[in-house]
Amino acid sequence: MSATNEARGHPASFRDRDGFLYERDGVLYRQVNRAYAAHYDLLMQSGLYDRLVSEGALIGHRELAQPGLAPGLAYKVLEPERVEFVSYPYEWCFSQLKDAALATLETLSRALEHGLTLKDASACNIQFNRGRPVLIDSLSFMKYEEGQPWIGYRQFCQHFLAPLALMAHTDIRLGQLLRVHLDGIPLDLASRLLPWRTHLNPGLQVHLHLHASAQRKVGDGRESLGRSGRRVSRLGMRGLVDSLRRTVKSVSWEPDRTDWARYPEFHNYSEGSMQQKLAATEKFLDGVGPRSLWDLGANTGQFSRLASRRGIATLAFDFDPGAVELNYRQVRQAHDPNLLPLLLDFTNPSPSQGWAQLERESLVDRGPADALFALALIHHLAISNNVPLASLADFLLRLAKSLLIEFVPKADPQVQRLLAGRTDIFDDYSSDGFEAAFRTKCVIRERLPVGDSGRTLYWLESRR
Amino acid sequence: MSRPLTYLDPGSGSYLLQLLIAGALGALFALRIYWSRIKRTMLRLFGRAKDERDE
Structure with missing residues (x-):
C-alpha cells in the first residue's frame, strides 16, 4: 500500500533515519525502519521497555500489523500513546x-x-x-x-x-x-x-x-x-x-526575586469578592463542561486548579518564571495529572519555527482548547502592550470558543498603576468598549460581577 | 575504535573530552560507592553497639 493522501510525515521527525512519526486520519504512528531492527528488538526483549513504561519514564506503544508509510524501509509500525499537549x-x-x-x-x-x-x-x-x-x-x-x-x-x-x-x-x-x-x-x-x-x-x-x-x-x-x-x-x-x-x-534556583510569584498574597480582592470570583468560575466550568482549558495569565494556578480538579486537561500559562516555577512545584507535590504550568509571554507567544518553520508548532497551531480563562490579564495586554480590544477579541477567539474574561475597569488600582506616568490614550477601554469589541464575534452569556471590586467576569461564547 | 552509525554528530571535542575525563569520573564513582558502603557498615556496627549499651 502506498502512502494515502491523508497520511503525512511529522514535520519534526526527519533527523533520525532509524524511523519516523507520521499521522493518518488523526492517529499518530511511528515507523521503525529495518536498519534499527536489532536495537528495537533489544529494547523490547531486554526488559528495558517494560521496566521504563511501568515506571512511567517512557511512553508506551502498541505494535500494529500495518505496512507503514514507507513500506520498503519498514520493520514495525507502532502506535504510541499520545501526550495531551506537546510543550517545548x-x-x-x-x-x-x-x-x-x-x-x-x-x-x-x-x-x-x-x-x-x-x-x-x-x-x-x-x-x-x-x-x-x-x-x-x-x-x-x-x-x-x-x-x-x-x-x-x-x-x-x-x-x-x-x-x-x-x-x-x-x-x-x-x-x-x-x-x-x-x-x-x-x-x-x-x-x-x-x-x-x-x-x-x-x-x-x-x-x-x-x-x-x-x-x-x-x-x-x-x-x-x-x-x-x-x-x-x-x-x-x-x-x-x-x-x-x-x-x-x-544547580538550583529560588523564585523569590520576582514579585508576581507572590501576587496572590497581596491581590486587592476582599474575601467576599474572591469567593464570588471562585463561584463564577465554577459556574462557567459547570456550564461549558470543557475537556481542555487554557488559563492565560494563570500566575501560580489558583484558578487553573478549579479546572484541573475536575479532570479537565488544563494548561496554566504565565510570563513570570517565578510564578510558573511555584505552580509546577505544587503540581509535582500534589501529583496533579491534569495541570501543566507553562511559561509564555502573551504579547509574543511561541512561534512556528525550526526547519521549514514546521519543526516547532506555534501556540495557535497547538490549539484550540475547549475553554479559556483570561483573569486579571487583559488590562496588561490592552494597556501595557497597547493592544486594541478588537484585536484581543480576535486572538483569544482563535484559542478557544468558550471564554471567561475578567474585565478590570480603568478606576481599578491595578489599571491606575499601569497608567501612572503615561498618557491615557485608551478612550475605548471601558466595559462598553469591551462589550462592543467582543459582541461582533461572540455571545455574552453572562456578566458576573466580582463583589465590590468593580471588576466583571464575562462568560463569552464564540459565534463560530 | 569505530564510531557507531547514528544520526547525531557527537562533536569531536565532546568525544575527546569524554575519553579524557571518563577514567577519573569512573574512579571517583567507584570511590563514592565504596565509601558509602564503608559508612553504612560503620553505622550498622556503631548502631548495634549503641543498641547493646542501651539494653
Missing part, C-alpha cells in the same frame, strides 16, 4: 527543565543496566505527561558497546546543563535562549555568559567550561580520535552519568 523547553520553568534532565539521565542509567544506551539527549524528546517528564522517543535507544563514549553527551550539555546553569547563575530569563538555539545553547556562549565562580563548581567546570574549550581546540579532529585507541570503560560511563546527575542536582 523554552516554555518550561527551571524545575521542569531540571526534572527533564534528571529523567534523561535516569533513563540512560536504566538503559545501561539492560545493555543499551541513549543515542541522543534532546530536551524535546521529553514531554510532560500526566504531571511528570516522560521520554516520548522509543527510537532513542541503541545497543551499548563498551568502550564507546556517550553520543548524546554534547547534546545533553547544550539542551540541559547550559540553560540550567545560565538560569541559576546568570539570569533566569536566559532560559529563553532555547527559543533561538533549538539544538541547545552553544557551550562557548554559555561558558562566556556564566560568572567566574562557576569554574569552582567541578561539574560545571568540566561539563561546560572545559567542554567548551575542548570543542574550540579540537575543531575537526575526527581522524586522530579514531586512532587514539582510548576507550570509555563501563565504569567510566557510569562515572560520567553520575557526574552529570550530581552537577544537574547542584
